Amino acid sequence: MAPKSKVVGSFREAVADIPDGSTIAFGGFAMPGTPFNLIKALLEQGAKRLTLVGNTTGGAQQPRMPDMGMLVENGQVAKVICAFTAATRPTDTLPFTKYYESGECDAELVPQGTLAERMRAAGAGIPAFYTPTAVGTELAAGRETRVFDGREYLLEYALPLDYAFIRAVRADTFGNLQFHRAQRNFNPVMATAAKCTIVEVDEPIVPAGEIDADAVHCSGLFVHRLVRVPLPPEGLWPTKRQERRR
């Protein structure tokens, strides 16, 4: 017997039951793999006091697509956990920065590899781990470190999630996923750490069995809801980045 399908009819339906106070991770790195359509649906759904997890709060690039910063601007967010609260280049600005500086939204700044590993650990049943990253910096001030073989390491804790919103190129009805190129990034890692993973899918969702078992990038056992992304303009897709002016 084929497994029960996880396909949901709309983005609205996929996010309808998300309660206030949830911890939600957003996949994606720059445009690839970013769940624009799910973010848009969450903006409309309106859940509040959320904790958001992702690489960046977004908004440094044009054209601006739905990002975590928009949920902050919409008054839905208590805290973000990310690798950037300000842009890489001091000449760029992130819309989020002013909400953090004014104290309207809290933030926890985490090195990108530590962020990924904290979610990997959560999904893999590891409560904490030691990493050499950030030793000797102000992020390590007052925190537990330990020396192994003469080198100092910083203790970091697993980061479990209530929800992960991710994007994939292809899925079967059981939720087995494939990513195209740089779409993969944080996405399969976040899926392992979440109680409920919701995926927006580029291509038509195929019956279970049509993606060869050896070619699956993320097992469907980590996936709970699937929504097909409609073609533009109804669905949101990655766009070409406008080159910055110098």
Added chain:
Amino acid sequence: MSGTKGLNRQQMADLIARQFQDGWVVNLGVGIPTMCSNTDIGDTDIVYHSENGVIGYGAVAAEGMEDLNLVNAGGQNVTLKPGAAVVHHADSFAIIRGGHIDVTVMGAYQVSCAGDFANWKLKGQKGGGIGGAMDLAACAKRVFIILEHTTRDGSSRLVPECDLPVTARGVVKLVATNYGLFEPTGDGFRLREIAPGVTVEEIRAATGTKLTVADPLPVVRPAG
């Protein structure tokens, strides 16, 4: 930056790229470091790694040929070279943390004599932009830095001690500035190659710490 004496941005990147050795796995930071991939380094075979898990990317895609799901760490639409592979973020940083990156090239605000550097947070700022810089800085086999020698108000970015929050301590092996190629020595910097049209005295005057000079001192040979 226009109006600055010595090497331009691409020439600073060229100076660093010419230090790459055959077979190295290289991670390039956003900004000037990205320009290292434009340098003609002959048959030297380099594998470019990006934080998002793309291993073996090549040139920026030609106009109209972009794959919008293929970017490097700077968000540029790049191409893949034969032998490329894609892994997820936790594996990508396992590559970094596991010591499999031969060199990471980054921009910075300051570098100290001890090889500390600062590139994630400005003075008085709340928060900042870390990205993958702390993981790369702590774990790559080598850290090379490219920066303008002085700030806009003329103070040295090569300093006895960083007064901005550091990214990592004691890791910088080489520094390229518009004035040439330097290496931190613990109590100062050693000038290893000098930019054409600049004198040692000018560099000494612009450097906020002890400067020793290689003998003989090669002059940087701009590409082309």
